Structure formats: structure tokens, C-alpha cells
Amino acid sequence: MENLxxxxxxxxxxxxxxxxxxxxxxxxxxxxxxxxxxxATEQLSRCTEAQLRAISGIxxxxxxxxxxxxxxxEIRYHRDLLEQFPPTIxxxxxxxxxxxxxxxxLYGQAGISTLDELEAACRDGRLRELKGMGKKKEELILxxxxxxxxxxxxxxxxxxxxxxxxxxxxxxxxxPEVNFSVVGSLRRGVDTTGDIDILAxxxxxxxxxxxxxxxxxxxxxxxGDTKSSVLLWGGFQADLRLVPEQSRGxxxxxxxxxxxxxxxxxxxxxxxxxxxxxYGLFRLDTxxxxxxxxxxxxxxxxxxxxxxxxxxxxxxEIEAAERGELxxxxxLDDIRGDIHAHTTATDGREDIETMALAARDAGLSYLAITxxxxxxxxxxxxxxxxxxxxxxxxxxxxxxxxxxxxxAGIECDIKPDGTMDLADDCLAELDVVVASIHSAFNQxxxxxxxxxxxxxANPYVDIMGHPTGRLLLxxxxxxxxxxxxxxxxxxxxxxxxxxxxxxxxxxxDTHAKLARDKGVKxxxxxxxxxxxxxxxxxxxxxVARRAWLSAEDVLNTRTVEGFKxxxxxxxxxxxx
Ligand code: DGT
Ligand code: CA
Ligand code: CA
Ligand code: ZN
Numbered sequence: 001m002e003n004l005x006x007x008x009x010x011x012x013x014x015x016x017x018x019x020x021x022x023x024x025x026x027x028x029x030x031x032x033x034x035x036x037x038x039x040a041t042e043q044l045s046r047c048t049e050a051q052l053r054a055i056s057g058i059x060x061x062x063x064x065x066x067x068x069x070x071x072x073x074e075i076r077y078h079r080d081l082l083e084q085f086p087p088t089i090x091x092x093x094x095x096x097x098x099x100x101x102x103x104x105x106l107y108g109q110a111g112i113s114t115l116d117e118l119e120a121a122c123r124d125g126r127l128r129e130l131k132g133m134g135k136k137k138e139e140l141i142l143x144x145x146x147x148x149x150x151x152x153x154x155x156x157x158x159x160x161x162x163x164x165x166x167x168x169x170x171x172x173x174x175x176p177e178v179n180f181s182v183v184g185s186l187r188r189g190v191d192t193t194g195d196i197d198i199l200a201x202x203x204x205x206x207x208x209x210x211x212x213x214x215x216x217x218x219x220x221x222x223x224g225d226t227k228s229s230v231l232l233w234g235g236f237q238a239d240l241r242l243v244p245e246q247s248r249g250x251x252x253x254x255x256x257x258x259x260x261x262x263x264x265x266x267x268x269x270x271x272x273x274x275x276x277x278x279y280g281l282f283r284l285d286t287x288x289x290x291x292x293x294x295x296x297x298x299x300x301x302x303x304x305x306x307x308x309x310x311x312x313x314x315x316x317e318i319e320a321a322e323r324g325e326l327x328x329x330x331x332l333d334d335i336r337g338d339i340h341a342h343t344t345a346t347d348g349r350e351d352i353e354t355m356a357l358a359a360r361d362a363g364l365s366y367l368a369i370t371x372x373x374x375x376x377x378x379x380x381x382x383x384x385x386x387x388x389x390x391x392x393x394x395x396x397x398x399x400x401x402x403x404x405x406x407x408a409g410i411e412c413d414i415k416p417d418g419t420m421d422l423a424d425d426c427l428a429e430l431d432v433v434v435a436s437i438h439s440a441f442n443q444x445x446x447x448x449x450x451x452x453x454x455x456x457a458n459p460y461v462d463i464m465g466h467p468t469g470r471l472l473l474x475x476x477x478x479x480x481x482x483x484x485x486x487x488x489x490x491x492x493x494x495x496x497x498x499x500x501x502x503x504x505x506x507x508x509d510t511h512a513k514l515a516r517d518k519g520v521k522x523x524x525x526x527x528x529x530x531x532x533x534x535x536x537x538x539x540x541x542x543v544a545r546r547a548w549l550s551a552e553d554v555l556n557t558r559t560v561e562g563f564k565x566x567x568x569x570x571x572x573x574x575x576x
Contacts, residue, residue, distance in 0.1 A: 002045045002206075003037050005213035006069050008220055009078050010034035010062075015093055016081040018100035019107065032057050037066075045070035045209075073205045074223065086113040087222070094219050094231075096144040105132055119145050155236060156472055158502040158539050160186055160193035163236050167214060168198065174210040178202040179248065183255035184239075189310045189542040191505045192472055195229075195237035199255050201248040211240045247279040249295035254278035260314030261307075268302055268318065310545040315513075327550050332541045334551040337366035337563055338534060340411065340434055340465060340497065340525030345390050346371040347379035349530040352397050352406070358531030360404040366560040368407035369394045370434050373421040375413035382410065384426040391430055405560045407431040411465055416440040418454025420461070427460035432567060434497065434525075436465035437478065445479040452480050456488045462567045463523050464489065466499040466506040474503065486515050493568040495521040495555055498547075500540035512547035521555045521566060522547075 014030035017023075036057050037044060044052065044066055052063035065075050082090075085107070091114065092103045106112040109130055112121055118141065121127040128138045164182050171180045181187075184197030200207050208228050212220050221229040221237065229239045243251040254262065254277065269276035273284050280292030281301055291297035296306040304321040308329055311317040320326050341355055342348030348355065352369055359367040371390060372381040382390055391408035398406030409432040413421035416439060420427065427433050435455045443451065455461055467485060468477035489496055496515050499506050504527070507515065512522055524540040526533050544554060551557040555566045564570055 002043060002070075002209050002213050003040050004215075004217075005209040005220075006044060006066055007034045007038035008212065009069065009075055009223075010037060010065075012090070012220075013075070013078050013081060015100045015103075016078075016085070019085070019089070019093075019104045020081075021104060021108075029057075029059075029062070033062050069209070071205070073208045073225065088114040090221065091115050092118060094221075095141065095148060097140045098144065102137075105130060115145060115148070153235070154192040154194055154473060156502050157186065157189065157191050157193050157505075157542075158536075159234075160196055160236060163216075163232060163234060164196045164198070164238070166216070167196070167232070167238060170214055171198070171200070171207075171210060175200075175202075175204050175207055178204050178207055179245070181252060183252060184257060187256045187309045188258060188312055189546055191508065191543065193236075195239055196232075197255055198238060198240045199248075199251050200240060200242045201245045201251065202242075203244065207242055208240070211238075243278065245293070246289075247292050249298055250276070250280045250292045251278045252295045253298050256309050256312060258313050261312040261317070264314050264318050265302065272302060274301070308545065310542065311548065313546075315510075327548050329545045330541060330549050330551045330554055330557065331545075332538050334554070334557040335524060335537055335541065336364065336558065337368070337407075337556040337560060338364055338526050338528070338537065339368040339407075339409070339432060339463065339523050339556055339563075340370050340499070341367060341528045341533070342371050342411075343369060345386070346376070346381055347529060352394055353401070354531055355528065356397065356401055356404050356406055358528075359534055360401075362534035362537070364404065364534065366405040366407060366563065368409040368432050368434075370409040370411040370432070372438075373410055373412045375415060375421040376438055381413070381421075384422055387422060387426055388429055407560075407564075409433060411436050412461075413438055414451060414455040416443065416451065418451035420455065420458055424458070424460055427458075428569075430460075431564070432462050433460050433569075434463045434465040435461040437469055441469060441475075441478045443479065445481060448479045449481040449484055452485055453488050456485070456492050456494050460569060461494060462569055463495045463497050465497045465525075466501075466504050466527070467496050468506050468508075468511070470504065470506050470508070472503045472505065477506075482511050483514065486511075486518050486520055489515070489520045490518045493521075493571050495523045495566075495568070498522055498524045498540045498543050500524065500526045500536040500538075502536065502539055505539060505543050507543070507547075509543050509546035512543060512549065516547060516549055516553050522549060522553055523555050525556070 010030050011034040014027050017027045049063045049067055052058050052066055069075050092098055112118050122138050122142050128134050168180050179201045181199045183199045186193050211228055212223055216232045217230045218233045219231045221231055227241050231237055266276045275282045275284055280289040281298050282289050291301045299306050305324055305326055307317050307321050338359055343352050343355055356367055372379045374381040374383040387410055394406050394408040408430050410430055411434045414435050414437050415421055470477035496507055498512055524544055526536045528534055555563055
């Protein structure tokens with residue numbers, strides 16, 4: 001793996017030399033060597049200088065540089081070259097279709113050194129005026145800029161978590177003495193991730209080269225002793241920071257963030273006569289470190305209970321920690337049932353029994369089968385007759401399975417006028433009704449809110465499914481007034497769903513917290529359409545944790561009897 005890292009540095013040296021307009025033979029020598037190194041079968045960092053020089057195309061100078069890299073994790077000459085340009089010059093170089101010759105032109109003739117400057121030059125027609133450019137090149141560059149923006153944009157948190165998991169596994173294997181942790185928004189469980197932040201603690205010069213030579217690295221964006229950044233295939237940017245072991249806790253704290261939380265914590269430290277940074281918590285008067293190795297010590301020294309990463313958003317968690325009033329957050333183990341799943345009766349991939357057994361294997365003790373209603377024609381939604389027949393089959397299969405209780409439910413469409421897609425006497429026959437919107441997303445706020453409130457008013461609606469309809473990075477929520485929905489749900493005893501589909505995570509954290517604050521019960525459901533879907537439960541739990549929810553706030557942490565008793569249809573209310 002390290003060979004690739006060395007090859008990339010040589011390649012970059014060649015590029016930088018070319019931008020500088022240096023001797024073509026020298027440039028060629030670095031390019032050829034890079035090629036050779038990338039394809040070498042032996043681990044070059046373990047070779048002696050003599051062994052290296054035996055390789056064709058590697059002379060005394062290049063062999064020395066390879067040794068330098070093996071020993072220190074970098075090449076001084078490379079760093080010196082980098083320092084002769086603005087650091088953003090590599091962003092230009094890494095654009096599809098932009099080589100060192102073009103960069104030399106852009107930088108040398110027009111002083112362009114950032115992507116923003118490049119885009120501006122394209123847009124105002126300056127670029128095509130440059131010698132050797134033109135309309136065609138301009139189009140090419142604009143396209144590359146657009147693609148890059150897309151690749152380095154935000155990603156769904158579960159996708160980033162998977163990419164980070166693989167990277168961490170690799171790093172652990174490469175440097176077993178070093179501690180690696182995921183920090184940043186991913187550790188806080190934010191629903192989308194800008195970049196993947198990883199913290200390494202310990203001393204091992206192999207950490208940075210191991211990171212930059214990871215096989216899924218597309219490009220190296222920056223490489224240093226304490227910080228490197230790479231772009232992974234799939235468009236994830238990953239940052240790795242290395243700090244000494246005695247700063248582990250402080251660095252975990254600092255790089256987990258959020259920025260808002262960190263600012264509040266730093267101010268608190270200052271008020272109490274401390275300085276807080278990524279290396280530790282220091283007394284302002286003496287400069288002595290009072291905490292650094294353990295993250296919880298930092299909070300403790302500042303008079304705070306340990307704050308779970310999911311709560312670190314500057315939304316009142318510091319005050320709550322000071323008063324000792326942080327909630328005991330829900331965890332995946334607390335979940336006992338899943339209240340939203342589809343089968344082959346509509347748009348699911350598996351039959352009732354397969355889904356039931358998969359839910360049991362996932363550790364659940366009850367499952368509500370909630371297929372679609374007839375308005376969703378493309379999903380072959382159920383009409384009243386089929387819904388009742390399906391419920392009978394669900395109950396029949398449930399009665400002969402051990403270890404899992406099946407509930408006969410439905411995910412009933414809320415029609416554009418707010419009426420339910422199935423007749424009340426049908427809904428009354430079922431164990432649980434999830435009401436969802438799958439049509440007319442573009443209604444204006446007043447109409448949409450009215451529609452949703454009408455559904456809440458239906459006595460057979462127990463749960464509002466994916467209540468805002470958002471699709472992360474794809475579709476805005478529809479214009480429902482969420483506070484109004486929350487108030488209505490509280491009054492009616494209707495529960496709100498946190499849907500675990502990775503692109504939904506709907507309700508979101510802040511709305512779910514609002515619901516909790518208003519006493520609305522939450523249900524966390526996977527909306528599984530196949531037997532693998534139950535493993536998504538953890539993502540909904542992450543949202544719930546970010547919403548400050550405890551197990552008591554979530555209906556499907558109860559036993560099946562307790563769950564049923566908590567449903568709106570079964571609760572006798574004073575207003576009824
Ligand atoms: P992201 O990447 O947009 O999903 O969000 P984060 O929170 O991961 O942000 P990122 O990657 O820019 O930085 C990681 C953490 O490092 C951040 O949550 C807090 C810390 N950090 C970054 N910049 C600053 C800063 O200027 N001041 C303070 N106090 N902390 C910072
Ligand atoms: Ca980040
Ligand atoms: Ca970052
Ligand atoms: Zn749905």
C-alpha cells in the first residue's frame with residue numbers, strides 16, 4: 001500500500017515541476033519513477049538504498065527520496081515545491097481534464113489559483129480569451145467543476161458510516177498500536193455528512209502514509225505530519241488528524257464538535273480560568289494541563305456531566321449537563337418491535353412469513369405488517385377487501401410462529417383532501433394504522449397542514465408515517481406546519497414516526513425533540529421492503545438520540561401489550 005503513497009508523491013512532484021516550467025527530462029524522470037513504484041511488487045519502504053537503486057529508473061537521488069519517505073512519512077523536496085504555490089493550486093490540478101500545462105497557464109497568465117476564481121473566469125468569458133484556451137476548453141472545465149461540486153457535496157450519514165468503517169478497519173490492521181476514532185458530524189450522528197473525520201492518537205510515522213495509500217483513495221488533497229486529507233472513490237472526503245496519546249480526550253472532544261458546542265464549551269472554560277483546545281484543558285494562570293487524555297475529564301473539570309456526542313449541538317445540552325438533567329438516551333437494545341413493513345402483497349420483496357422470521361432474527365419480538373393502501377396503485381395498494389383478507393392472513397401466520405408476534409396493520413394513504421384512502425370500518429378492523437402522504441406533495445402550506453390535521457382527527461389513525469416526506473439531498477419536506485401537527489398529535493394521542501430509511505430519517509432530530517417536549521409519543525420504524533431492512537433500525541435510533549429521546553418516549557420499546565395499550569385507538573381519553 002505504501003508504494004502507492006510514494007508513487008502519488010512522485011507524481012505530484014512531476015506535476016508541480018511542470019507547472020513551474022522546469023526541465024522536461026527531470027519531470028519525465030519523476031513520472032516514470034512514479035509509474036515504476038506504483039507497479040513494484042516488493043514493499044519499497046522496506047528496501048535499502050542499494051536495493052532501490054537496482055530498480056531501473058531509480059537513481060541515487062530518487063532512492064534517497066524513497067528512503068526519506070519511508071523514514072519520515074514525507075519528502076522535503078515535495079513540501080518545498082508545494083510551498084511555492086498557493087495550497088489551492090492542487091484543486092485545479094485535480095480537476096478532470098486539467099493537467100499541469102493548463103494549470104501553469106491559468107496561474108501564470110491569469111493568476112487563477114482557486115476553483116472559485118476558475119469558475120468566475122469561465123463565467124465572465126475571461127478564460128476563453130487566454131492563449132491556448134477557447135470555448136471548448138471552457139465548457140470542459142465548467143463540466144468538471146460541476147462534477148467536482150457534486151462529488152464533494154454532502155452524503156447520507158449511513159453511507160459515510162459504512163465508508164468510514166471500512167477505512168478504520170484498514171487503518172487498525174496497518175497500525176495496530178494506534179488508536180483510531182471517528183469524530184466530526186459522523187460521531188454526532190448527523191443525518192448527512194460533509195466529510196469523514198478520523199482521529200489517530202499515538203506515535204507511528206506509518207499512520208499518514210497508510211492513510212494516503214488506502215486502496216479506495218482517489219486523490220490526495222493534502223498530506224502533512226499531523227493532518228492529511230483524501231478524496232475517496234464515491235466522493236467522500238476524509239480527514240485524518242494525528243495527536244499524541246495524552247491529548248486523545250481533548251482531541252476527541254475538539255474534533256467531534258459541533259462548532260456551536262465547542263464555542264460554548266471554550267467560553268465556559270475561559271470563564272472558569274482555563275484554556276481549552278485540541279491538546280488539553282490548561283489552567284490559564286499556571287499553564288498546567290488538568291485534563292487531556294480522557295474526554296469525560298474535560299467535561300468533569302468544567303463542572304459538567306459527560307455529554308453524549310449526539311447531543312453536542314449547542315441546543316441546551318451544556319445547561320442540562322450542568323444541572324445533571326441530561327436524558328438517559330434510548331439505545332438500539334431498547335427497541336422491541338417494528339411498526340412499518342411491507343410484503344409482496346404490495347411493494348415489498350418478501351412474503352409475510354419471511355419478513356416475520358427476519359424481524360425475529362433481528363431481535364424483535366413483534367412486527368406490524370403495514371402494506372400500502374389502494375391509492376398507491378403502482379405499488380398494487382390494497383383496497384378494503386384485500387386489506388381485510390391480508391390482515392386475516394397476517395394473523396393466521398402470526399398465530400403459528402414462535403418468538404414473534406405479528407400485528408395486522410396498514411400504511412394508509414392520506415388523500416389530497418385529508419380523508420383516508422380506506423373506509424373507517426376497514427381501518428377499525430386492524431391492529432394499527434400508519435397514515436402517510438404519497439401524493440400531491442406540492443400543496444401550499446395551509447392546504448397541506450389542513451390535510452395532515454384532518455388525518456390526525458380520524459379516530460383510527462394511530463401513527464403518522466414519515467411525517468414531512470423529505471428525501472435527504474433530494475426532496476424538500478412538503479409544506480406541513482410541523483409545530484401544528486405536533487400540537488394536534490399531542491391532543492389526539494397520535495404517535496409520530498421516525499422512519500429509518502436512510503434517505504428519509506423523518507421526523508428529523510429537531511422535530512422529534514419538539515414532539516417529545518410536547519409529550520407526543522414516537523415510534524421508530526424501518527419501513528422495510530425486504531428482509532434486510534430491519535438492520536436500518538439503528539439509524540432511526542441515532543435520530544432519536546439526537547432528539548434527546550429516552551426509551552420511555554418511544555412506544556415500540558414497550559412489550560407488545562404495552563405498545564398496543566399506548567395506541568390512540570386503545571387509549572380512552574377524557575375528550576372522547
Ligand atoms: P460536516 O463535515 O459538515 O458534516 O460537519 P463537521 O461537524 O464534521 O465539521 P468539520 O468536518 O468541518 O469539523 C469537524 C469538527 O472539528 C467540528 O465539528 C468541530 C471542529 N472544528 C472545526 N472547525 C472549528 C473551528 O473553527 N472552531 C472550533 N471550535 N471547532 C472547529
Ligand atoms: Ca466532518
Ligand atoms: Ca473535516
Ligand atoms: Zn410510505
